[in-house]
Amino acid sequence: MQIDIDIYTVKKLVPLRFSQKVEVSDQIAIFRLSHEGVTGLGEVAPFRYYGIDNSWTALEKWFPRLKLLEEFSPLQRVLIDNKLRKLGVPSAILAGIDIALHDWMGKSLGLPLCDLLGLQGMPYPDTSLTIGINDPSAAVARLNSWLELGPTRLWKIKLGSPDGLDADKSMFEALADSIQTTTTKVYVDVNGGWNQEQAFHMAEWLKPFGVLFLEQPLARGEETQLAELSETSALPIYADESCLHTDDIRGLVRGAKAGCHGINIKLMKCGGIAEAIRMIVLAKHHNLKVMLGCFSNTILGNTAAAHISSLVDYVDLDSHLNLVNDPCTDGAVWSAGRLIPNGLPGLGVSCL
Ligand SMILES: [Mg+2]
CATH class of the missing domain: 3.30.390.10 (Enolase-like, N-terminal domain)
Incomplete structure (x- = not known):
């Protein structure tokens, strides 16, 4: 070839x-x-x-x-x-x-890839839209600009501000009212920005807002502390940076116990669709919830993940919706909060 x-x-x-x-x-x-x-x-x-x-x-x-x-x-x-x-x-x-x-x-x-994998007819999970760290009014403005796409069902809020927990709380409080009017579902991604004590405190603080879970509250390398936090935290803990591929799942699981409640799989981290499916199987075996995420992917990378997204619990494939000049077109369609393959053969994506 x-x-x-x-x-x-x-x-x-x-x-x-x-x-x-x-x-x-x-x-x-x-x-x-x-x-x-x-x-x-x-x-x-x-x-x-x-x-x-x-x-x-x-x-x-x-x-x-x-x-x-x-x-x-x-x-x-x-x-x-x-x-x-x-x-x-x-x-x-x-x-x-x-x-x-x-x-x-x-x-x-x-055949569309999802059909080839036997996934025809499976329901698609909600896809989150991401709001980055910002001052409270700019964060609310970003939420409102996302809503120009139409209704959504799930928000990802980035916390772990370099300005500290007070900045995190101010931004989250500013967003909370708007979120409640649009959806009941929200989760928080910290990208390793807190220590164990801060994460424990923030889980308690965020729980009354109905937050579903915390993604990667601690830095990669602190998996022992992550496991301790998972046992005591008011919110479930998901691993992203701490979980690249199947070997990392094995590292997170100690004996019969998983050191977290869920993982975020990204095709770029694990090496593709085949390895992502292996991770999903292994994660389910250990009763871990599974999310499918992205980096700065175009519609091509996110569509590839969307074809297997009916196998997971949460989807975070919104990066292409925030690109000015995506070189690829067609592909999975964002529809009322979900990313759905378009029924064309293969991935169904065209590229310039
Ligand atoms: Mg993440």
């Missing part, structure tokens, strides 16, 4: 601030894998934290070496994945290839 790689800079409509940084724009790559007249599309979006380097600099070094894929057939997805993992290829690139190969398979057979 042939591999072509196109690079784009995607800009955010509204910069997204969370406890670690502010995101304004990102470079992404679109992989096109062609064989027998069919082209599968895959996306690579960078991320970097806690020494896990999928930064753009780390990723682009690998692009010329991916010519090695030309000796394979798209039906050798597992063989390809094994070879690339052995070479130490970063997970975001593994994901881009895995997504393109799934798209190729669906297009070749003339």
Whole structure:
């Protein structure tokens, strides 16, 4: 098969601030894998934290070496994945290839990927819309601008402000009234911005607002404290940065006990759709709830995740809705708070 790689800079409509940084724009790559007249599309979006380097600099070094894929057939997805993992290829690139190969398979057979996986007729969970860290009035303005898309059912609020808990509380209180008029569901993502004591306090403070759970309150590396917090916290605890792939789930589970209540799976963290399905199975085995999330993905990456989203409890695939210049079109449709595949073969995404 042939591999072509196109690079784009995607800009955010509204910069997204969370406890670690502010995101304004990102470079992404679109992989096109062609064989027998069919082209599968895959996306690579960078991320970097806690020494896990999928930064753009780390990723682009690998692009010329991916010519090695030309000796394979798209039906050798597992063989390809094994070879690339052995070479130490970063997970975001593994994901881009895995997504393109799934798209190729669906297009070749003339079936949407979700149908190919036997998921036809399964209900789709709510997709959250994200409000970043900001001053209270700007946060409320962002909530109102999101509502221009139409009604939603689930909000993700980023807390863990570098300005401390008082800033977190002021922003959340400002949003709480508006949220109650639009939906009863909201959860909080801290991106590791609190310590154990702060997280315990904030879980108690947030519970009366009806918050569903706290995502990644502590930093990656503090999984022992995360497990302690999960036992005593007023709210369930989900792991994101602490859970990249199946090996991390094994690390979170101690004996018969899971060290948290749920995990956030991202295709770029784990290496693609196949590994995400393995994580879902393992997480369910340990009674963990599952969320599917994103980085600065376009409609392509988020549609790939949407095709398996009927297998999970919560969906957080809103990044493409905040892009000014998404190079991809079509794909899953955001409809009344849910992201639903469009019924076209493969992923159903077009790209410039
Ligand atoms: Mg998160």
